[in-house]
Each structure stands twice: as structure tokens, then as C-alpha cells.
Amino acid sequence: MHSVAISGAGLIGTSIGLALRRTGVRVHLSDADPEVARRAAELGAGTLEEPAGPVDLFVAAAPPYAVAGVLGAAIAAGTARTYTDVAGVKEAPLREVSRHHPGLATLVGGHPMAGRERSGPGAAQADLFEGRPWVVTPLPTSGAEHVARVEELARLCGATAVRMGPAAHDRAVALVSHAPHLLAALVACRLAAGEEAAVAVAGTGVRDITRVAGSDPAPWVSLLGANARPVADVLAQLRDDLDVALGALNALATDPADAGAGERMRALLAAGVTGRERLPGRHGGRPEALAVVPVVVPDRPGELARLLAFIGEAGVNVEDLGLEHSLGQPAGLALVSVRPEAAARLREVLAAGGWSVHA
Ligand SMILES: NC(=O)C1=CN([C@@H]2O[C@H](COP(=O)(O)OP(=O)(O)OC[C@H]3O[C@@H](n4cnc5c(N)ncnc54)[C@H](O)[C@@H]3O)[C@@H](O)[C@H]2O)C=CC1
Numbered sequence: 001m002h003s004v005a006i007s008g009a010g011l012i013g014t015s016i017g018l019a020l021r022r023t024g025v026r027v028h029l030s031d032a033d034p035e036v037a038r039r040a041a042e043l044g045a046g047t048l049e050e051p052a053g054p055v056d057l058f059v060a061a062a063p064p065y066a067v068a069g070v071l072g073a074a075i076a077a078g079t080a081r082t083y084t085d086v087a088g089v090k091e092a093p094l095r096e097v098s099r100h101h102p103g104l105a106t107l108v109g110g111h112p113m114a115g116r117e118r119s120g121p122g123a124a125q126a127d128l129f130e131g132r133p134w135v136v137t138p139l140p141t142s143g144a145e146h147v148a149r150v151e152e153l154a155r156l157c158g159a160t161a162v163r164m165g166p167a168a169h170d171r172a173v174a175l176v177s178h179a180p181h182l183l184a185a186l187v188a189c190r191l192a193a194g195e196e197a198a199v200a201v202a203g204t205g206v207r208d209i210t211r212v213a214g215s216d217p218a219p220w221v222s223l224l225g226a227n228a229r230p231v232a233d234v235l236a237q238l239r240d241d242l243d244v245a246l247g248a249l250n251a252l253a254t255d256p257a258d259a260g261a262g263e264r265m266r267a268l269l270a271a272g273v274t275g276r277e278r279l280p281g282r283h284g285g286r287p288e289a290l291a292v293v294p295v296v297v298p299d300r301p302g303e304l305a306r307l308l309a310f311i312g313e314a315g316v317n318v319e320d321l322g323l324e325h326s327l328g329q330p331a332g333l334a335l336v337s338v339r340p341e342a343a344a345r346l347r348e349v350l351a352a353g354g355w356s357v358h359a
């Protein structure tokens with residue numbers, strides 16, 4: 001693949017441009033907002049020049065509601081040899097394009113399963129897709145070489161292509177992304193209504209479960225609307241589980257020794273453990289068992305950077321990093337995840353270096 005045109009130079013379009021530029025692919029950027037495209041080009045994601053002739057691949061990286069129009073216009077103009085998109089919902093936009101261009105072999109949908117809570121070119125990262133799944137959704141009419149080209153795009157961006165039909169994709173993202181997002185927002189809604197004193201004692205659990213609830217609502221309103229049926233199906237199953245939990249809690253509130261209710265609660269939580277264990281690890285494999293080393297970080301500029309530099313000099317690789325802050329404390333807690341075999345030595349060198357390490 002030598003040349004790619006990206007229409008929509010926001011978070012995803014610019015991240016793809018940055019990733020492709022690293023591999024030497026020529027990238028032509030455009031956006032409905034020329035100022036956005038200019039910023040993306042300034043960041044090194046590609047050129048604003050129009051391609052001289054058809055490019056190898058056209059990528060529609062506009063919002064889901066605009067994707068069918070963007071693809072349709074590019075196809076009508078003969079912009080590329082192969083056409084794809086990155087929208088978070090696949091059935092409706094692809095059906096819409098196919099309606100206007102029946103029997104099209106050059107169209108193959110796609111959806112990189114990586115994102116951020118921020119949008120726009122300024123939030124873009126060349127390594128956003130590294131190690132993440134990129135769902136490729138061929139249509140019955142898609143030609144094999146065009147499917148292969150979209151899979152090559154995924155690979156060039158460092159992602160792993162996973163083939164799925166558009167409807168199966170929409171059901172999958174309802175389960176693993178859209179319904180969880182909605183649930184995170186619902187839990188966060190309770191926080192919005194909670195008393196100040198209650199919210200103040202929040203720990204890491206509620207932070208973890210509400211992380212994605214901090215996202216801009218606008219794109220999610222449109223995604224949830226475009227995938228309403230599959231998300232509603234997951235929510236209905238969640239409601240059944242909620243009813244079981246509520247029934248058990250009401251019974252336990254009356255009689256804490258109610259063995260049947262206790263067992264129903266245990267079974268729900270155990271099913272949760274099983275479900276969570278099925279999630280793939282960061283790079284698509286099984287979840288890695290990492291050791292977490294909690295280190296106290298004084299709340300002063302540069303302290304976290306000093307800690308990370310210290311760990312780096314000790315030759316220990318940080319696999320993941322979390323931060324915990326507690327109200328009114330002059331320090332935070334860095335949760336440094338390392339490979340289990342490195343944990344004991346890291347504790348030793350940190351303690352020797354004057355860092356306070358928690359058990
Ligand atoms: N944000 C995320 O976490 C992820 C988003 N996606 C998908 O990527 C696509 C883009 O999302 P983001 O980059 O996050 O949004 P964004 O808001 O950062 O960028 C979208 C860009 O598309 C432009 N645009 C709107 N209408 C257009 C049109 N008709 N022609 C050309 N450009 C147009 C906007 O001006 C904006 O710059 C969406 O379809 C979204 O579902 C896919 C994976 C993750």
C-alpha cells in the first residue's frame with residue numbers, strides 16, 4: 001500500500017495518518033473543517049494536497065452519521081481502489097452505501113477497537129492501535145483483494161485484524177463497549193446525585209468502573225442511537241441480572257441469614273468473575289498476571305517523572321501504571337504494575353532509593 005486518503009482528521013483519522021506516515025505510506029488528509037485538517041497535517045499525519053489520481057485506500061474517519069455520505073461521495077468520484085471506514089457501528093452505514101452502489105466489490109467496513117475519552121487531532125497518537133483488535137467487516141460483495149487491503153491497513157497501524165460480519169460486529173460492540181459505556185454512565189449518574197461526603201470517600205473501584213463515563217456525550221448519543229437494538233438487548237439481560245440482585249438484596253435486608261438469597265448473590269458475583277476472566281489481555285492474548293507495587297508519590301511537580309525514571313534506571317519495565325489520590329493528603333499512590341518476577345527486586349531498589357512502598 002503506497003497511498004491512502006483519510007476523510008475526517010479527528011482523533012482516529014489523525015492517529016491512522018500518524019501510524020501510516022511512520023511506515024512511509026503517502027497520506028492525503030481532508031476534513032469538513034479545513035482548520036482541523038490543517039492541524040492534523042501540522043502534526044505530521046499527512047498532506048493537505050489532493051491526490052493526483054486514485055489512491056490505494058480511502059478511509060472514511062468521520063462520525064458514524066456522516067460515514068455513508070462520505071463513502072458514497074468518494075466512491076462516486078473514483079477516489080480510490082479500495083474503500084473503508086472506521087465507524088463504531090457497521091450495519092446501517094454500510095447498508096446505506098450498498099443501497100446506492102449495489103454489488104460493490106471495493107467496499108469493506110472496519111472498526112479499530114481503540115479510542116480515547118478525548119477527540120480531535122490534538123488527542124491523536126501514532127501508537128493508538130498498537131496491539132488492539134481492528135474489526136474488518138466484509139460485505140457479501142467485497143472482493144478478497146479489498147478485504148486484504150483493509151487488513152493491511154490494520155497491520156500497518158500495529159493492530160490485529162479480526163474478521164466479522166457487520167451485524168455480528170454490532171452485537172459484539174453492544175456487549176463489550178456500548179452497553180458497558182452506558183452502565184458506567186449510569187453508575188456515575190448515582191455519583192452526581194450522591195452526597196458530597198459520600199463521594200469524598202471514593203476509592204479505586206468506582207474510578208475503574210466509571211472511567212469511560214468521562215467521555216464527551218455527543219458521539220456516544222449518536223453511537224448508541226445507531227446501534228440501539230443490540231444495546232437494548234444487552235441492557236434487557238442486564239435488567240434480568242439486576243432483578244435477581246435486587247430480589248436477593250431485599251430478601252437479605254429482611255433476613256440476613258436467608259441462605260437462598262445469599263446463594264443467588266454469590267452465583268451472580270461468581271458469574272462476573274468468569275466473565276471478566278474471558279477478557280483478552282492488552283495484546284490480544286490471555287490476561288497477564290501482573291504484580292502491583294504501590295509507591296507513595298509526594299504531590300509536587302516532577303515527582304512521578306522522577307519515580308518512573310528511577311524505575312527505568314533500575315532496569316524494570318513498567319507494564320501498567322495507575323494513580324490514586326485521596327482527599328486532603330499531600331501525596332498520591334502510584335500503582336506500578338510489573339511482571340511478577342520483577343516485583344520483589346523493584347520493592348527492594350525503591351526502598352533503598354528512599355521511596356515509600358506499600359505492602
Ligand atoms: N473516538 C473513539 O474512541 C473511536 C472512534 N471511532 C470512530 O471513528 C470515527 C471518528 O471518530 P473520532 O476521530 O473519535 O471523532 P473526532 O470528532 O475526533 O473526528 C471526526 C472528524 O470528522 C469530521 N467530519 C464530520 N463530518 C465530516 C464529513 N462529512 N466529511 C469529512 N469530515 C467530517 C469532523 O470535522 C471531525 O474533525 C467515528 O466514526 C467513530 O465512531 C472508532 C474507534 C474509536
Ligand SMILES: O=C(O)C(=O)Cc1ccc(O)cc1
Binds near residue numbers: 088176
Ligand atoms: O470502548 C472501548 O472498549 C475502547 O477501548 C474505546 C473505544 C471507543 C469507541 C470505539 O468505537 C472503539 C473503542
